[in-house]
Amino acid sequence: xxxxxIATAGSVDDGKSTLIGRILYDTKSLTSDKLEAIEKxxxxxxxxxxDFSLATDGLVAEREQGITIDVAHIxxxxxxxxxxxxxxxxxxxxxxxxxxxxxTSQAAIILIDARKGVIExxxxxxxxxxxxxxxxxxxxxxxxDLVDYSEETYNAIKADFEALMAKRDYQDQKITxxxxxxxxxxxxxxxxxxxxxxxxxxxxxHFEALDRKDIFNVGTPRFPVQYVIRPKTxxxxxxxxxxxxxxxxxxxxxxxxxxxxSQTRSKIKDIYxxxxxxxxxxxxSSVTITLEDExxxxxxxxxxxxxxxxxxxxxxxxxxxxxxSLPLAAGNKYxxxxxxxxxxxxxxQVHHKIAPDYSGIDEKTESLGMNDIAQVSFRLNKPxxxxxxxxxxxxxxxxxxxxxxxxxxxxxxxx
Numbered sequence: 001x002x003x004x005x006i007a008t009a010g011s012v013d014d015g016k017s018t019l020i021g022r023i024l025y026d027t028k029s030l031t032s033d034k035l036e037a038i039e040k041x042x043x044x045x046x047x048x049x050x051d052f053s054l055a056t057d058g059l060v061a062e063r064e065q066g067i068t069i070d071v072a073h074i075x076x077x078x079x080x081x082x083x084x085x086x087x088x089x090x091x092x093x094x095x096x097x098x099x100x101x102x103x104t105s106q107a108a109i110i111l112i113d114a115r116k117g118v119i120e121x122x123x124x125x126x127x128x129x130x131x132x133x134x135x136x137x138x139x140x141x142x143x144x145d146l147v148d149y150s151e152e153t154y155n156a157i158k159a160d161f162e163a164l165m166a167k168r169d170y171q172d173q174k175i176t177x178x179x180x181x182x183x184x185x186x187x188x189x190x191x192x193x194x195x196x197x198x199x200x201x202x203x204x205x206h207f208e209a210l211d212r213k214d215i216f217n218v219g220t221p222r223f224p225v226q227y228v229i230r231p232k233t234x235x236x237x238x239x240x241x242x243x244x245x246x247x248x249x250x251x252x253x254x255x256x257x258x259x260x261x262s263q264t265r266s267k268i269k270d271i272y273x274x275x276x277x278x279x280x281x282x283x284x285s286s287v288t289i290t291l292e293d294e295x296x297x298x299x300x301x302x303x304x305x306x307x308x309x310x311x312x313x314x315x316x317x318x319x320x321x322x323x324x325s326l327p328l329a330a331g332n333k334y335x336x337x338x339x340x341x342x343x344x345x346x347x348x349q350v351h352h353k354i355a356p357d358y359s360g361i362d363e364k365t366e367s368l369g370m371n372d373i374a375q376v377s378f379r380l381n382k383p384x385x386x387x388x389x390x391x392x393x394x395x396x397x398x399x400x401x402x403x404x405x406x407x408x409x410x411x412x413x414x415x
Contacts (some may be wrong), residue, residue, distance in 0.1 A: 001080075001081060002212060003078070003081070003082045003083070003084065004081050004082070004083055004084070004106060004107060004207060004210065005083075005084040005085075005104060005106055005107070006086065006100075006108060006109060006207065006232070007081060007083050007084060007085075007086045007088055007090055007102035007105035007107075007108045007134065008020065008087055008088060008108070009098060009102075009108065009109070009111065009125035009127070009128070009131075010109075010110070010111030010112075010142075011109050011111075011119065011121040011122070013111070013113070013374045014111040014113045014142060014169055015113070015142045015143060015182045015216060016085065016109075016111045016142075016224050016244050016332055017051075017052070017187065018051075018088070018102070018183055019109070019111060019140065019142065019180070019182035019203075020052075020074055020085055020087055021038075021051075021052025021149060022183070022185055022188050022189070023076070023085075023188060023189060023203070023204060024052075024053050024074065024076055025050070025052060026085070026185060026188060026189035026190065027076055027103065027189060027204070029076035029077070029236070031307045032260065032405045033066065033175045034262065034339045038050055038052065039365070040208070043196040044321075046093075046269040047235075049183060049206075052182070052183075056394060064124075067258060071088070072086075072087040073085070073086055074087060076171060078204070078208065080208050080283070081207070081208060081306060082195070083207070083224070085302065086101035086104075086105055086193060087101070088100075088101035088102060088174065089334070092178075094320060095124070095128070095321065095356065095371040095373070096322070096323035096370065096371050097410055098125075098128055099128060099308075099321040099323075100109050100127060100411070102129065102134060102366075103132055103397070103411060104133070105132075105134060105250060106135065106136065106209045107134065107135070107137070107207065108129045108134045108136070108137045108138070108211065109137075109138045109140050109144050109203070110122065110125045110129065110137060110138070110139050111140050111159060111204050111238050112139060112140070112141050112142065112161070114142060114143045114144050114146065114147045114150075114153055114154070114179075115146055115147060116131060116307055117156065117157045117160055118157060118160040118161055118164060120357050121410045122161070122164070123164060123356075123357040123358050123359075124357050125242075126164055126165075126168070127356045127357065127358060128356060129172045129173075130169065130173065130342050131319065131356075131413065132169045132413075133170055133374075133390065133393055134173070134390065135172060135173060135174065136174050137173060137174070137175050137176070137178075138175075138176045138178055138203060138207075139158075139161055139176070139177045139178070139179075140180050140181050141154055141157050141158070141177065141178070141179050141180065142181065142182055143181060143182075143183070144179045144180060144181045144186060144194070144195065145181040145184050145186065145194075147169070147184065148180070149181075149186075149194045149195050150388065151197040151198075152193075153247065154177075154179045154198075155255045155271065158177050159315060160348070161175075161177045161235045161264075164298060164358070165354065167358045171412075173291050176200070176206055177200075177234065178198075178200060178201075178202070178203055179195050179198055179353055180203060181194075183317075186200045187203060188202060188203050188204065189202060189203070189204045190202055191205075191406060196353065201415070208299065209245075210394070214332075215344060216397060218248065218249065218392055218396075219247070219248030219249060219387065219392035219394075220248050220304070220305070220308045220310075220387070220391070220392065221246060221247055221248050221249035221250060221251050221283070221294060221305055221308070222246075222247045222248050222249075222302060222303070222310070222387075222392065222394065222395045223242075223245075223246050223247070223251060223252075223257075223289065223295050223302060224244050224245070224246050224247075224300070224301075224302045224329075224339045224340060224395075225242045225244050225298065225299055225300065225301045225302065225303070226243050226244040226340065227241070227242075227243040227244070227299060227300060228240070228241075228243075228297065228299065229241040229242070229288055230242060231244055239290070240290065240301070241272065241287045241289060241290045242288065242289050242291075243286075243289075243299055243374065244286070244289075245284065245285070245286045245287075245289075246281045246283055246284065246285050246286075246287065246294060247283060247320075247392070247394040247395065248281065248283055248392050248394065248395070249283055250280050250281060250282050250283060251271070251272065251280070251281045251289070251303075252268065252271075252279055252280040252281070252401055253268050253269070253271060253279050253280070253395070254267060254268060255267065255305055256306040256307075257291070257303045257305060258303070258304055258305075258306050258309060259295050259297055259301060259302070259303055260302045260303075260304060260310070260385045261293070261301065261312065261385065262297075262301070262302060262310075263382060264293075264295050264296075264339060265290040265306060266274070266292055266293040267291065267292045267293075268289055268291060268292075269290045269291055269292045270287040270289070270290045270394040271287050271288075271289055272287060272289075272290070273286075273287050273288075282414060285397065289303065294406070299340055299342045300339065301345075302339075304385075305405040308386045309385075309386070309390075310385045310386055310395060311386055311387065312383050312384070312385045313376060313383055313386075314379060314381070315348070315377065315379045315380065315382070316373075316377070316378060316386060316414050317351070317375060317376065317377045317378075317414070317415055318376060318377075318378070318389075318398070318412040318413055318414045318415055319373065319374070319376075319389075319411075319413045319415055320368065320373065320374055320376045320410050320411070320412050321352070321371075321373050321399070321410060321411045322368040322369065322370060322371065322372045322373070322374070322376075322409070322410050323370065323371075323408065323409055323410055323411065324370060324402065324407065324409035324410065325370055326409070327367040327368055327369055327411065328347060328350070328367060328368040328376070328400075328409070329347065329350065329366060329367040329368075330347050330348065330349055330350055330367075331347060332346070332347045332367065333346050333347075333403055334347070334397075334400040334401060334402065334403060334409065335401040335402075335409070336378065336380060336384070336398070336400060336401075337396050337398060337399050337400075337401055338384050339394075339395070339399040341384060342401070343380045343381060343384055344380065344381040344403075345378045345379065345380045345381070345400075346378065346379050346380075347377075348377040348378060348379050349374060349376070349377045350365060350366055350367065350368065350374055350375075351363075351369070351374070351375040351376065351377065352365065352374060352375050352378050353365040353372055353373070353374040354374060354375065356360045356373055358359075369379050375415070376412075385399075386414050387414070388414055388415060389413035389414050389415065390415075396413060396414045397412065397413055397414070398412045398414070399409075399411055399412070400412060
């Protein structure tokens with residue numbers, strides 16, 4: 001079954017956790033004991049409604065403060081799709097959490113309180129979705145029940161957000177506006193008769209109708225080798241296949257390919273999925289590839305089409321989301337993990353810090369603190385083969401690892 005991962009973002013009290021809880025409730029994805037716990041706690045708090053936020057806010061601090069702190073992953077399925085919702089915090093002090101949760105998502109929900117409209121936090125949420133090249137974004141204008149389901153209010157917020165959209169640099173992004181009430185369930189799973197002026201789909205209907213080809217960013221085919229398969233059995237004594245996942249585009253039998261970093265050329269002989277052969281491996285499919293020539297390939301190497309090579313270099317500039325309490329500064333050394341490759345890197349220069357609310361850049365900055373986003377140059381101790389993130393989401397991203405603690409301290413997007 002097709003799996004769709006959705007990142008969520010919303011400010012304090014926008015109703016994000018309630019929205020997710022409502023989706024789980026209306027799709028009958030809550031277990032009976034979880035539903036009983038929600039009913040019991042809601043009564044204890046004196047509510048005359050079910051507090052669906054209890055279905056997602058797992059940390060004690062989250063429940064006490066009514067905010068989302070950590071990234072939680074919520075799983076549910078319909079007859080058409082399986083879903084993973086990355087419930088991410090939207091506050092500025094948890095920017096790193098939001099980047100982490102959204103980095104592997106194909107779609108996103110940005111929640112706006114209908115009473116407040118577009119605020120500074122909304123700018124930040126949209127900036128991160130734009131930075132991470134999330135292709136399908138739903139702007140859910142929530143709490144419509146508190147503004148009497150006003151079409152005028154909805155249109156005013158929509159116009160303000162469209163003005164914000166003019167600042168983005170990722171034009172392939174599809175933005176859909178949906179008026180909802182997470183508490184009442186209007187236009188979340190089912191369309192509501194309270195908004196007769198709204199002619200679109202409900203939130204879930206929108207995601208159900210999404211086509212895979214419309215949500216995954218198309219790029220050039222890249223095949224990083226995960227594992228070399230040598231059975232050495234009587235039946236497959238001389239078999240030598242390279243297992244991995246195809247990213248960006250398609251690879252077919254007969255394609256001329258280049259092995260990196262050796263630059264050796266060959267052609268694809270066979271493509272296997274389990275014990276079956278295929279003529280073409282579509283993007284995001286996990287396959288085993290054999291080549292016509294005996295080429296020395298190992299984990300971390302990459303197969304690419306001969307006429308479509310990535311950049312092979314020992315230096316690059318990237319947008320960095322810094323996640324550590326210790327600052328990043330020029331001269332610091334980190335391990336760059338790009339795919340399965342790990343390379344020692346030195347920070348050459350911190351060019352400028354980027355305000356994630358579209359208010360500009362700070363060119364005087366010399367170091368990065370936790371949750372900062374900046375343009376940074378690196379020099380590596382050996383070449384890697386990469387693409388710009390805007391052209392290839394997988395081959396253009398990496399993480400930074402502290403050489404002493406072995407902790408992940410940053411995420412990078414090559415520019």
